[in-house]
Amino acid sequence: MLDGNDNKMQARDKVIIHIDMDAFFAAVEQRDDPMLIGKPVVVGADPNNGKGRGVVATCSYEARKFGIHSAMPISTAYRLCPHAVFLQPDFRKYKQASDQVFDILKRYTPDIEPISIDEAFLDITGTFHLYGTPAQLALRMKEDIRREVRLTASVGIAPVKMVAKIASDVSKPDGLLEIEPDGVQKFLAPLPVERLWGVGKRSKDILNRLGIYAIGDILKFPKLKILELLGEQGLHLFDLASGIDPREVSVSDETKSVSHEHTFDMDEADPEKVAKVLFILSQKVSRRLRKEGLKGRTVSIKIRLKDFQTFTRAKTLDKRTNFVGTIDGHAQALFKGFYKSGMKVRLIGVRMSQFDDPYVADGLFVDPGEVKKENVHRAVDVLKDRFGEGAIHWGA
Ligand code: TTP
Ligand code: MG
DSSP states (O other), X not given: OOOTTGGGOOXXXXXXXXXXXXXXXXXXXXXXXXXXXXXXXXXXSOOGGGTOOSBEEEEXXXXXXXXXXXXXXXXXXXXXXXXXXXXXXXXXXXXHHHHHHHHHHHHHOSOEEEEETTEEEEEOTTTGGGGSSHHHHHHHHHHHHHHHTOOOEEXXXXXXXXXXXXXXXXXXXXXXXXXXXXXXXXXXXXXXXGGSTTOOHHHHHHHHHTTOOBHHHHHHSOHHHHHHHHTHHHHHHHHHHTTOOOOOOOXXXXXXXXXXXXXXXXXXXXXHHHHHHHHHHHHHHHHHHHHTTOOEEEEEEEEEETTOOEEEEEEEEEEEEOOHHHHHHHHHHHHHHHOOTTOOEEEEEEEEEOOOOTTOOGGGGOOHHHHHHHHHHHHHHHHHHXXXXXXXXXXX
């Protein structure tokens, strides 16, 4: 039963972290080549003496002083600072650093929402006390990243996502800023309105015309007037300006996978038979990935034994794939590594995960061999769609 005090209890404040690596691609390049430290470094398309097409991916803080920024035409960047060091991106290196960083984040909470290759939200409400305070947790996390990955990150801590994100942004680079629940309004008030989520160029112009430049101005304005001019979004703005943002840190990693499993009619003691089933499952996973336009980087297998004990083994690849040979090759190797004589397998499964690398577009590395292989896979898919799974078999 609830006692009479319960209705006086406050909803518990969440503690949310937003973490974002500083000048990520450029920082990795500076880390790996000490000659680049302290210099303007621009990572992006080839500037080709100012005639290059394409854009800047990012640049070091030294290059930002010249006005260079992400998504700017590389020719403009060249004009602004011809003596900068221009480098073409090496995505594999960035992905590796990113994986290391995410592995560190996982030490501090399982509630992680990856946003991009260098950015994530963490809900540390239930774990920060293990490290003292939220700020102490954040400092340790930053220190782990500095020591193990040799990069700097900026961290914002706040009771809601939007404020945590703004806090990490304004503390950059190598920053740490905590906004406590009762300090949120004071923190937001002087910031320009376009800092609020959802305030783009159009809303900003409308607000500016009303004399609203700072977030604090919104709260002083008649609500009805804003509603009239901006509709529903106007009301939402009042909430955001007051620091109300109900969005939760959404941990969606598990849904981002494609898997197939098989339960044996009788527990299987013959590893050769299990291997055959693994191959069939790998084919199904491979095909489903292509159907959904996906490529995964982590192959895992699930093994349930006679006594219902369940195990997983995983391998993360250098490159994303949906090719059956690659998936099956790793699945088989994982199973071989796991199997011990006398085991009886009840269930076996194959899963592919880790699909998105927002900036690691496959189009950047068009390899004719891969294209050919891809076409063969598609042709087999078409036959199987038409004539059934058994219509055609992959050779060894
Ligand atoms: P950001 O975190 O936006 O930028 P950043 O880490 O380089 O710098 P900051 O210190 O301001 O956070 O993006 C992370 C990486 O994503 C960036 O290093 C390069 C890549 N990227 C692009 O390739 N194109 C883009 O337009 C942006 C914004 C980023
Ligand atoms: Mg960043």
